[in-house]
Amino acid sequence: xxxxxxxxxxxxxxxxxxxxxVKAYAHITPTVVMAKRGDxxxxxxxxATNYFVRxxxxxxxxxxxxxxxxNFSPEVSELKFFYGKNxxxxxxxxxxxxxxxxxxxxxxxxxxxTPSGTVSDVVVTKATVETEPWVKTAISSGLMxxxxxxxxxxxxxxxxxxxxxxxxxMPYFMAQVITTAVIRGVIYYxxxxxxxxxx
Amino acid sequence: xxxxxxxxxxxxxxxxxxxxxxxxxxxxxFAFFMVKTYxxxxxxxxxxxxxxxxxxxxxxxxxxxQATTSAVNLARLAPEQHQVSEELLVQDSHIHVIMYAIxxxxxxxxxxxxxxxxTFRHTMIVAAFAAGMLDFSGQWLMKFGAPGFxxxxxxxxxxxxxxxxxxxxxxxxxxxxxxxxxxQS
Numbered sequence: 001x002x003x004x005x006x007x008x009x010x011x012x013x014x015x016x017x018x019x020x021x022v023k024a025y026a027h028i029t030p031t032v033v034m035a036k037r038g039d040x041x042x043x044x045x046x047x048a049t050n051y052f053v054r055x056x057x058x059x060x061x062x063x064x065x066x067x068x069x070x071n072f073s074p075e076v077s078e079l080k081f082f083y084g085k086n087x088x089x090x091x092x093x094x095x096x097x098x099x100x101x102x103x104x105x106x107x108x109x110x111x112x113x114t115p116s117g118t119v120s121d122v123v124v125t126k127a128t129v130e131t132e133p134w135v136k137t138a139i140s141s142g143l144m145x146x147x148x149x150x151x152x153x154x155x156x157x158x159x160x161x162x163x164x165x166x167x168x169x170m171p172y173f174m175a176q177v178i179t180t181a182v183i184r185g186v187i188y189y190x191x192x193x194x195x196x197x198x199x
Numbered sequence: 200x201x202x203x204x205x206x207x208x209x210x211x212x213x214x215x216x217x218x219x220x221x222x223x224x225x226x227x228x229f230a231f232f233m234v235k236t237y238x239x240x241x242x243x244x245x246x247x248x249x250x251x252x253x254x255x256x257x258x259x260x261x262x263x264x265q266a267t268t269s270a271v272n273l274a275r276l277a278p279e280q281h282q283v284s285e286e287l288l289v290q291d292s293h294i295h296v297i298m299y300a301i302x303x304x305x306x307x308x309x310x311x312x313x314x315x316x317x318t319f320r321h322t323m324i325v326a327a328f329a330a331g332m333l334d335f336s337g338q339w340l341m342k343f344g345a346p347g348f349x350x351x352x353x354x355x356x357x358x359x360x361x362x363x364x365x366x367x368x369x370x371x372x373x374x375x376x377x378x379x380x381x382x383q384s
Contacts (some may be wrong), residue, residue, distance in 0.1 A: 008313040029236065030233055037276060051270070051271040052268055052269065052270055052271055053268070053271045054267070054268045055266065055267050056264055056266045057260075057261070057265045058260055058263070058264055059260055059265065059268070060258075060260045061263055062261055062263075073257075082362075084269065095334075101284055101286045103286075105221070105290075196266070
């Protein structure tokens with residue numbers, strides 16, 4: 001009898017492990033997808049009917065150019081430029097996603113460019129559970145429209161008119177992070193994409 | 200000082216033990232869904248989550264940039280696999296490893312009272328502590344360029360779950376034993 005109970009008990013444990021085998025694998029900082037990449041590309045390039053991706057593996061010469069132009073060292077060695085063409089094959093614009101790591105987790109920003117290389121749209125695509133409310137507050141300040149028209153030749157200050165005292169410290173920090181992503185994106189576009197625009 | 204018998208402790212202690220395990224399990228269920236959502240449940244996805252950062256080291260780059268172009272179907276654009284950078288892994292490690300130690304210590308306090316044979320009891324205690332440590336060891340080893348350690352991380356996770364389930368089931372069994380005493384105040 002005792003053996004039977006022990007066997008049943010062992011089976012119960014094994015079944016519980018099998019059912020509840022949860023927890024396995026690793027843990028990660030939870031990110032929040034604020035906008036899907038595909039939606040951002042589609043919405044930012046409304047005239048496009050066909051989409052392409054150009055994957056650029058960074059070379060030393062361009063690395064040096066980026067460092068000189070943007071005063072930062074690229075953190076990734078491969079960048080993806082999504083671009084669209086209209087029905088007649090005309091190039092209609094490009095979208096690049098840049099991620100900035102902060103102590104509160106990563107913030108990813110989608111930056112859309114017109115064919116002439118000016119910023120046409122900026123969308124935050126990824127934040128974290130912690131940063132999402134701050135990002136939303138930063139966006140509600142009207143920050144995103146300040147990026148429109150920016151280019152490597154025309155770097156305005158998007159934070160002009162955005163007040164830390166009005167926004168609060170953390171939303172203002174998020175505004176700075178978004179601005180960093182956009183400025184880096186503009187430099188990446190200028191060095192790695194604009195020099196070889198799609199025909 | 201010897202061990203104790205959980206079933207002979209005050210009701211307060213037994214309540215604390217069982218509710219700790221229930222609430223811990225509740226948290227583990229959400230941990231599972233979080234892992235499923237962000238890291239994935241296969242070795243391939245776990246490897247991808249913790250793969251070495253593509254940090255651009257100027258000296259390791261080719262002289263000229265290289266580009267390839269391909270058509271994209273946005274409807275089929277796969278969501279980007281969540282990736283944990285080295286900086287994020289530092290954050291995750293400092294939070295999780297400390298919590299793992301605390302959880303393993305609390306589980307051990309319960310294990311002391313479960314009347315197991317010494318060998319099994321010692322195994323469970325070592326497993327409780329080792330699983331958390333090896334979980335993140337695997338993540339760091341993947342980050343340092345050894346993707347095969349995804350299996351270590353996955354196995355450690357399963358061991359952690361197994362320790363929890365065995366302790367939970369044994370605790371329930373012990374507390375339901377007829378000679379468990381009533382309230383001692």
